[in-house]
Amino acid sequence: MNHSGSYSSFEDRHIGIASAADREHMLKELGYASLSALVDTAVPADIRSKSELQLPAARSEEQILADLRALAAKNTVRTQMIGQGFYGTHTPPVIRRNVLESPAWYTAYTPYQPEISQGRLEALLNFQTMVSDLTGLPVANASMLDESSAAAEAVLLMRRANRANADGRTVLDANIFPQTVAVIRGRAEALGFEVEVVDLTNGLPEGDINGIVLQQPGNNGAVTDHSAVISEAKDRGAMVAVIADLLSLTLITPPGEQGADVAIGNTQRFGVPLFFGGPHAAYLAVRAGLERSMPGRLVGVSKDQQGQPAYRLALQTREQHIRREKATSNICTAQALLAITASMYAVYHGPEGLRAIAERTHAKASTLAAALKNADIALASESFFDTIWADVPARAAEVVAAAEAAGVNLRLVDADTVGVSCDETTTDADVAAVASAFGVPSTEVAAAANAIQRLNFNAALVRESDYLTHPIFHTVRSETQMLRYLRRLADRDLALDRTMIPLGSCTMKLNSTAEMESISWPEFAGIHPYVPAEQSIGWRELIASLESWLVEITGYSAISLQPNAGSQGEYAGLLAIRKYHLARGEAQRDICLIPASAHGTNAASAVLAGMRVVVVANTETGHIDMSDLRAKVESHRDALSAIMITYPSTYGVYDADVREVCDLVHEAGGQVYIDGANMNALVGVAKPGEFGGDVSHLNLHKTFAIPHGGGGPGVGPVAVAAHLEPYLPGNPLQNSGEITIADGVPVVATLFGSAGVLPISYAYVAMMGGAGLTRATETALLSANYIASRLGEHFPVLFTGNEGLVAHECILDLRELTAASGVTAEDVAKRLIDFGFHAPTLAFPVAGTLMVEPTESEDLSEIERFIEAMITIRGEIDAVVDGDFSIEDSPLRNAPHPAAVLVSDSWERAYSRERGAFPVDRLRVDKYFPPVSRIDGAFGDRNLVCACPPIEAFDTAASEGAAL
Known part of the structure; x- marks a missing residue:
């Protein structure tokens, strides 16, 4: 294998320490003659693998792309009208290219350091606003994993929030997608509470009920007036969750206006591809009073040191590493990239565009429904949005097969029933092909299209309230505007495409273009x-x-x-x-x-x-x-x-x-x-x-x-x-x-x-192969131990193993320095922003520490840049200890330094502007300036604003200290 740094293989492109000279330099620092000797010392002998990985030989980038093309060709692309929670959609190319396929967005980390995450936080706040407006509920989180698990989380939320009926059973409407029922039943079985599935159009069953779950539109496509059963549930002390199709809510009365406590669903049809089932960003929204019980993440508005509005993750004490066995949810990640995609879809189309898409979708379903009814084919419901179930006794399989032969996939519900779901990609030709599969001629379809009603559901369910009224949903329409908006937000952030992200346990390594290209x-x-x-x-x-x-x-x-x-x-x-x-x-x-x-x-x-x-x-x-x-x-x-x-x-x-x-x-x-x-x-x-x-x-x-x-x-x-x-x-x-x-x-x-x-x-x-994967692990150990060795005299390494070695990450202990100087690990994390770095993992697993993981992908020059930054910061800590300036007046406590602060007319700090902006010479070129200064997290939790507020409203809250 060629490890000379010739870059003749993908392995050499993935691994940052590619040259023998760099490797030998690092090993010399550690006192080892070879990488294998280092690994043999660090890793206990009795757990070592007895043989090399038995994997296919490593493929080149060109070979793997050809392999993926061959695999892709084995899939059959049809017009997808199966529905059941997954729908065709058009991803605007400007969003696909500049979000889904952009490393500025896909290599970013969770926005735990909000000062360097203002772009993605704004996009996620847009997502929350979109969901809140469409569901008619005041607070929405920054996405869930998928619709089914979001529904299960909603059930658990109701069970802990409704203490009056804490022991009551959970009742699921029978007209819910089967995969969602399966996931909820699994949660219930493990936790030991009762779930009952009933047809709620007949009212609630007898007995104590903790909460009910409805779906709008239902599994069979029916759009139902749930107001009576919701009212009955409230009268009996039960809470209500509604699984709602977000696109349909541009036309249908939203759950919040019908009295629901919780709304959940999927945003997949907002520009996110089908992806063979995921990833898709689900959502969860709640009525006022439940926001502090929500699972997942919540983006909120706070203020920075200058009093300027700034975004952050709110209520972070809910994070599971804090609550541990007392946690009410194990959700740690979300679907941020897909939520951002969905939010940009709404920004791009605006409320009028979304409504037009919904109306076109509904019109296609209405045309098909009318054509089938004219042919004496009964439907499961006369009230629907995009999905109809057709009754074709004993010939459902025949109809589905005929549609497939015409290039359209339908849902085979059972031997007598076929489901058809329309979406924004559905064409007149698709409707005609489906009708033909049922035996209905195209002339009948054309006639039906000319005669359809505008909306095929109860007038009492027609939405009258406004939505997406914030200016962001009205000001980005042209592709030029969208392109610049996306670039502007991305430029506010630090992602892996700009800098090393040395987060322990989170392994922020290279995500190569060849790996990403096929998705x-x-x-x-x-x-x-x-x-x-x-x-x-x-x-x-x-x-x-x-x-x-x-x-x-x-x-x-x-x-x-x-x-x-x-x-x-x-x-x-x-x-x-x-x-x-x-x-x-x-x-x-x-x-x-x-x-x-x-x-x-x-x-x-x-x-x-x-x-x-x-x-x-x-x-x-x-x-x-x-x-x-x-x-x-x-x-x-x-x-x-x-x-x-x-x-x-x-x-x-x-x-x-x-x-x-x-x-x-x-x-x-x-x-x-x-x-x-x-x-x-x-x-x-x-x-x-x-x-x-x-x-x-x-x-x-x-x-x-x-x-x-x-x-x-x-x-x-x-x-x-x-x-x-x-x-x-x-x-x-x-x-x-x-x-x-x-x-x-x-x-x-x-x-x-x-x-x-x-x-x-x-x-x-496939591109790394067994030997390449092994070398990646060995290099991760080398890089982590090199950092631990170089920084050990400046920041003690908290834990080590055999011969003082660490594994792939090391914990730098700042607690004694904090006691001597007042400088906290958070101060160091914020000061690293001025050096153009995302901070290591802060205060986990030990408070007052930083956990550093360089991964195998970082080159020696970037590792040295990080080491230089940390040593410089240690010098600034010593300056505080020596009394050169107090901690309150230090560049550490005032970090990070946005450009607006550095160029302001007023500068009364105990250090120079130059020291604040350029603590090392190399920063004079390619300097990253954060868009905001340090954010006041406590203020944001006390004054919870979790949707796009008018700036005037935020200013009022800031001045009055009032909770919104």
Whole structure:
């Protein structure tokens, strides 16, 4: 293999430390003669893989693109009129090219550092405003993972908010998409509450009810006046959630105006491709009073040090790493990139454009409905928006086959019923082809088109209220305006396309263009998740290959790619463990041991899987406290279900006793869950399935190169040993459309989850090959240890392993410096912005620290730039200690420094403007200036504004300190 830095392979393009000279320089700093010697010292010998990864030979960029073209060609692109929550849409090319395909947007990290995230935060605030306006509810979050899990989250929200009827059952209307019912039932089964599915057009069932869930339009397309059942539910002390199609709400009375407490749904048809089922941005909106109980993220408006409006994530105390086992949701990521796409779709079209799209969609459905009725074909409902169900006794399969032959996919509901869904892509020719499949001639279709009513639902349900009234939805219409708006927002942010993002545990590595290129090809992006299997052969081959490669990499027996986030992978893995114990007649096993250092979502996922969390202490050196573990295992021996450990640990070290931990739990009858968040330090070096793991989830958006997208999409596959294979996530639908929850198999999303981004990881693994993936891991260790060594004399490294080495990340301890100077880890994080860096992970897993992960993709010059910045900052801390200026007057406490502050007429600080702006000489060229100064988070939480406010309204709130 050529490691000379000749860039003859993708491996050399992916790995930043490509030259032998750079590698030798770094190894010399660490005192090692070779990279293998470093790895042999850092990684415990008893967990090392005994053989090299058995993967296909590495492919070049040209070869993998040809491979992907061949796979794409095996998929059959049809006009998709299956519906069931997934619809055709036109992604405006300016948005596709400049958001979905732009590294300025897709390489950004979650906006936890808001000063360098103002662009994506504004886009997400637009999303929240769009959802709030269309649903008629005052607060919406910044997106959920998918519609089905959002509905499940809404059920849990109602169960904790409605304390008066906390023990009442949840009632689901029978006219809800079956995949959503399956996911909700799975959550209920794990948490032990009752769910009843009934036809709510007949009123509520007897007994105590916590909440009800309706869908508008329904599974069969019916647009129903829910006001009576909503009123009845309120009278009986129940809360109400409505799953609402967002496009339909431009025409239909929104849930908030009908009295709903919660609205959930999908924004996929707002310009987001089908993607074979995902990723798509779901939404969740609530009435006033519920905003502080919402799952997921909430973008809010606050102010910076100069009193200027600024955006941030609001109510961050809800983040799961803070609430841990007390968390009410395990949601960690969102679908930010897709939410931004949907929000820009609304900005581009505006309220009039969206309404026109909805009217055209409805007109196509109305034309088809009229033609079918004229041919004496009965419909499930006379009131509909875009979907009709046609009754064709004993010939549904024949109709669906005829439509398929004409290039259109319809929904085979059962032997007697065909579902047809129209959308903005539906043409007159499509309607004629569908009618012909039913045996209705084109002349009848033309006649029906001329005779249709404007709206085919009850006049009482016609929306009269305004929506999208904020100027942003009225001022960007031309492509020139949109192009400049997108560029303007992107320029406010720092993403991986501009700078190293050294976030520990989040693995912000290269997302190569060759990996990204295929995801928007129509042959991949235009496939509905419920097409016949023979139409998705290419997808299924790609997925099967990726599954087999990940099985080889992890050492497990099987894997499911269904979970669409790391949190969902955790949840699915724990459900598999739970199902395994139940199948063995050991229902009492419900204790999950979790080390104090674990990721916060671990504890939250365990609670959602019906387990009780017991925390295991860590030692001062960052390892699991074995004496405490033995005591906890012995105390809970008969009830022990599992232990969840992260390996290498969240403290960034390889625990030498990991096999002992696994053996101890197994001996007591428990299972071992190894969180795969840190697989970037294991691939090709060790396999969790071989050193004691029973189940692991992976983060394809970390280790396997899917970009973070400003906070999503993510993919969290779950891999299991052979004995857990029967309990992997199953298909939410059978061929008949019935729910498979009865067989005990968990369901967390559509069959393949966020399939649309799987070609990225497929290409990554294929182009790296086994040797390349191994070298990537080794280089990640080299880079992290080099930073730890270079910075160790300036900022103590909190935890180390064998011979003082770390794994792929290191924790810099600022606590003593804070005590001596008053300078906090947050001050350092904000000052790094002035150097053009995103901060490392702040205050996790230990308060007062920064966790640094350079990954394998950063080159030595960028690593040195970061080291220079940190050493310079240490000098500024020393200046505070020495009394050169107080902490309040220091560049650290006043960081970051936007251009407006630096060039203002007034400058009364104890340091020069030059020191504030250019702390090192290299910043005089290519300097990034943040758009705002440090943001006041507490003010934003006290004065919650979570939709696009008129500036005048914000100014009033700021001056009066009033909550909006």
